[in-house]
Amino acid sequence: MKTFIASLTAVLLLLLPGAARAGTVTVKGSDTLVILGQRWAEAFMKKNPSIKLQVTGGGSGVGLAALVNGTTDIAMSSRPIKDAENEKLRARSKSPATQIAVAKDGVTFYVHESNKLDALTAEQLRDIYLGDVTSWKDVGGADAPLVVYSRENSSGTYVFVKDHLLKGEDYTASAQTLPGTAAVVNAVAKEKNGIGYGGAAYAKGVKELKVLQGKEAISPSAENIQSGKYPLSRELYFYLRTQPTGDAKAFIDFILSPEGQALATQVGYFPVK
Amino acid sequence: MQGQGLVGTAAVAPRLSSAARRRQLREKVIAGIITAMAFTGIAALVLILVFVAKEALGLFLDAEARHEASPSKMFLPQVVRAGKPPAFVWQPVSSVPKVSMIPLFIGTLKTTLVSMLVAVPVGVAAALFVAEFASRRLRELLKPTIEMLAGIPSVVLGFVALMVFASFMQDTFGLGSRLNALVAGLGLSLAIVPVIFTVAEDALTAVPRSYREASLALGATPWETAWKVVLPAAAPGILAACVLGFGRAIGETMIVLMASGNAAIVSASLSDSVRTLSATIAAEMGEVVVGSPHYSLLFFIGVELFVFTFLLNMLANTWTRRVLKRLSGAGA
Numbered sequence: 391m392k393t394f395i396a397s398l399t400a401v402l403l404l405l406l407p408g409a410a411r412a413g414t415v416t417v418k419g420s421d422t423l424v425i426l427g428q429r430w431a432e433a434f435m436k437k438n439p440s441i442k443l444q445v446t447g448g449g450s451g452v453g454l455a456a457l458v459n460g461t462t463d464i465a466m467s468s469r470p471i472k473d474a475e476n477e478k479l480r481a482r483s484k485s486p487a488t489q490i491a492v493a494k495d496g497v498t499f500y501v502h503e504s505n506k507l508d509a510l511t512a513e514q515l516r517d518i519y520l521g522d523v524t525s526w527k528d529v530g531g532a533d534a535p536l537v538v539y540s541r542e543n544s545s546g547t548y549v550f551v552k553d554h555l556l557k558g559e560d561y562t563a564s565a566q567t568l569p570g571t572a573a574v575v576n577a578v579a580k581e582k583n584g585i586g587y588g589g590a591a592y593a594k595g596v597k598e599l600k601v602l603q604g605k606e607a608i609s610p611s612a613e614n615i616q617s618g619k620y621p622l623s624r625e626l627y628f629y630l631r632t633q634p635t636g637d638a639k640a641f642i643d644f645i646l647s648p649e650g651q652a653l654a655t656q657v658g659y660f661p662v663k
Numbered sequence: 664m665q666g667q668g669l670v671g672t673a674a675v676a677p678r679l680s681s682a683a684r685r686r687q688l689r690e691k692v693i694a695g696i697i698t699a700m701a702f703t704g705i706a707a708l709v710l711i712l713v714f715v716a717k718e719a720l721g722l723f724l725d726a727e728a729r730h731e732a733s734p735s736k737m738f739l740p741q742v743v744r745a746g747k748p749p750a751f752v753w754q755p756v757s758s759v760p761k762v763s764m765i766p767l768f769i770g771t772l773k774t775t776l777v778s779m780l781v782a783v784p785v786g787v788a789a790a791l792f793v794a795e796f797a798s799r800r801l802r803e804l805l806k807p808t809i810e811m812l813a814g815i816p817s818v819v820l821g822f823v824a825l826m827v828f829a830s831f832m833q834d835t836f837g838l839g840s841r842l843n844a845l846v847a848g849l850g851l852s853l854a855i856v857p858v859i860f861t862v863a864e865d866a867l868t869a870v871p872r873s874y875r876e877a878s879l880a881l882g883a884t885p886w887e888t889a890w891k892v893v894l895p896a897a898a899p900g901i902l903a904a905c906v907l908g909f910g911r912a913i914g915e916t917m918i919v920l921m922a923s924g925n926a927a928i929v930s931a932s933l934s935d936s937v938r939t940l941s942a943t944i945a946a947e948m949g950e951v952v953v954g955s956p957h958y959s960l961l962f963f964i965g966v967e968l969f970v971f972t973f974l975l976n977m978l979a980n981t982w983t984r985r986v987l988k989r990l991s992g993a994g995a
Contacts, residue, residue, distance in 0.1 A: 452949045474952065537840050542925070542946045543756040560743070560754045563766070566842060566924035566936045569946070580830065581841045 419453015450546030468546030521562025591658030770937030777848025786859030824850025842924035866900020
């Protein structure tokens with residue numbers, strides 16, 4: 391009898407995800423990942439016309455909140471999930487989120503193309519973003535005020551830079567916050583005294599700063615980010631409520647396949663393996 | 664509905680033909696529907712208020728929120744970094760949340776004032792021109808054009824401010840930061856000029872013809888008539904227009920979100936970036952943990968915005984009444 395019940399529940403559990411709903415898989419979250427996510431979705435849907443994928447941005451926090459509320463199947467995040475978020479998820483669905491690293495990225499610092507600086511140390515970048523330094527002169531640049539651009543506090547990149555560069559301290563109050571990395575790049579491209587940060591994939595029309603370590607200026611190149619030598623490299627994640635099943639699993643398998651990872655490289659990110 | 668035509672209902676009422684009675688019934692039903700709609704609207708408003716207030720109440724009931732966002736932390740300077748003097752800082756997502764409302768108030772005030780300084784003269788002058796000096800054909804061209812501006816989505820206006828105004832100001836004045844209170848205020852004025860123009864123009868057109876005729880008959884020039892007779896007579900309406908514009912400017916979100924830079928800085932300079940109350944709600948509501956102190960705080964900002972516009976409308980109302988009294992007194 392016991393075995394009968396056990397096998398029955400096992401069968402039911404297996405059927406449940408399949409019975410969830412065929413058709414559309416929703417993917418929501420990180421603005422850093424949204425371009426790549428859409429690329430992956432297009433390529434995947436070309437191969438599997440029966441499966442529909444919806445990819446939308448909004449920020450890592452937005453995506454993870456949607457995962458907790460059950461309004462998305464997959465959350466894209468450019469930061470690891472927070473304990474508080476996992477607690478909420480556990481309260482709803484009895485298990486913490488499943489984390490899958492899908493690509494690697496380097497957070498780079500952008501300056502205007504006319505800026506004569508090529509590299510700054512991590513400490514100098516930290517001073518700039520904490521507001522301890524307010525002129526380019528203090529970090530070896532021109533005699534001009536720094537115009538600091540940052541991201542809104544719902545952004546995973548914001549959190550990443552805060553944790554890894556600022557050691558958890560607050561950004562300077564005079565940092566202008568913009569929605570989306572594209573907005574930051576656009577602002578820095580137009581502001582000759584500007585400095586901003588974001589994913590390496592977005593740097594168009596701006597100069598990427600190298601990071602000085604001792605005598606060596608480390609550029610955010612593919613091998614430096616893959617090897618982790620570039621100090622501000624990070625993994626980008628997909629989060630699911632359970633182990634991936636059905637269409638979502640097919641999508642993630644595609645992403646982690648050589649073809650999917652090659653797409654990541656095309657867009658300007660780096661393979662995860 | 665038929666066959667009850669002659670069965671008397673009320674002895675007092677004159678006998679009605681069945682058609683007339685049907686008409687009466689229809690009138691009643693229509694009146695009922697309109698009343699129901701009006702009350703639905705009012706009820707919706709009240710319920711929204713109740714909801715916003717309820718979500719904001721968490722700030723005063725929840726122990727964690729009381730500790731994190733006490734009134735003193737919201738309105739008095741706090742020490743934010745060891746060894747630095749106390750300051751007003753808005754950093755609600757921090758290991759130690761800092762929730763000073765002061766930079767947000769200042770930001771809102773700056774953008775709103777800039778937009779009013781631009782939009783009131785432009786809107787009222789345009790209304791005066793259209794009401795008093797424009798030929799009929801010009802008026803019929805101008806009025807719909809300006810009123811159509813009110814229909815442009817604020818995202819578009821924000822984009823114009825972000826791309827066109829910001830670049831222009833940067834190239835001509837080279838202010839400290841590209842996005843600042845001035846750019847955001849100019850963008851806002853685009854949104855409120857049509858509001859002010861429409862209401863002010865109606866008020867000016869409503870001034871009785873006899874005023875104008877009397878003034879002209881006494882030998883005043885058309886310009887003197889417009890400036891010294893028509894404009895004062897329409898003052899209450901023009902004030903109402905300004906209040907409406909002000910309310911719109913305080914609550915407008917998308918334009919300031921796009922064009923102000925959103926840095927919560929306490930300063931008197933218009934060339935600094937600012938963060939307004941409404942933009943803060945829009946930027947942070949997306950990722951906030953529901954029920955957290957930060958969440959209640961955002962709703963509290965909503966309540967503040969409501970209180971501001973409410974007070975402003977009350978002030979404007981009393982003032983309008985006073986002006987009206989003076990005018991009718993002068994007329995008597």
